Amino acid sequence: MKVAPNTVVSIEYVLRVEGEGIVDSTPEGEKVLLLYGEGHVLPPGLEDSLAGRETGSFRIALADGAGAYDPKKVFAAKREDFPDDAKVKVGDEFYFEDDNGEPVTARIIFADGDDVTLDANLELAGKTLEYEGIIHDVREATEEEIKHGHVHGEGGVEH
Numbered sequence: 001m002k003v004a005p006n007t008v009v010s011i012e013y014v015l016r017v018e019g020e021g022i023v024d025s026t027p028e029g030e031k032v033l034l035l036y037g038e039g040h041v042l043p044p045g046l047e048d049s050l051a052g053r054e055t056g057s058f059r060i061a062l063a064d065g066a067g068a069y070d071p072k073k074v075f076a077a078k079r080e081d082f083p084d085d086a087k088v089k090v091g092d093e094f095y096f097e098d099d100n101g102e103p104v105t106a107r108i109i110f111a112d113g114d115d116v117t118l119d120a121n122l123e124l125a126g127k128t129l130e131y132e133g134i135i136h137d138v139r140e141a142t143e144e145e146i147k148h149g150h151v152h153g154e155g156g157v158e159h
C-alpha cells in the first residue's frame with residue numbers, strides 16, 4: 001500500500017543537516033504514527049515527500065527544506081529596544097511583531113554595546129535537510145479516524 005491521504009503511516013526517521021549532524025529524530029526505538037495529509041506530526045517537507053512511497057527505508061534530501069535564506073530578514077536594532085532586564089547576547093531569541101503585526105521570532109547574531117543585529121530566518125533556512133528513515137507500515141485509515149483527523153488504537157489516540 002502506498003502512502004497517500006487517508007492512510008495511517010508508521011515511521012521513524014533522523015534528520016541530518018550539512019555540517020551539523022543529526023538535528024532531529026523520532027525518539028530512539030519508537031515509531032511515529034500519523035494520519036497522512038493532516039500535518040502537525042511530521043515536518044511538512046518530509047510529509048509531502050513521502051507521498052507514493054511504500055514500506056521500507058528511505059532517504060530524502062530537501063534543498064532549502066526549511067525555506068530559503070532571506071537576507072532581508074536580517075535587521076538591526078538597538079539595545080534600548082529590548083527589555084531592560086534582558087541579557088542581550090548572541091544566540092538568544094526574541095519575539096517581535098513585524099510591520100503587519102505578525103509575530104516573528106528573531107535570533108541575535110551580533111551584539112556589541114548599543115548595536116544589535118537580529119536574524120528572523122529559521123535556523124535551518126537555506127540548508128539541505130537530509131531525512132533518512134523507515135516506513136514501517138501503511139494502512140488504510142478507518143472512517144472514524146478520517147472524521148477525527150487522527151490515528152486511533154495503539155500509538156494513537158485512545159478514546
Ligand code: ZN
Nearest residue numbers: 148150152157
Ligand atoms: Zn478520535
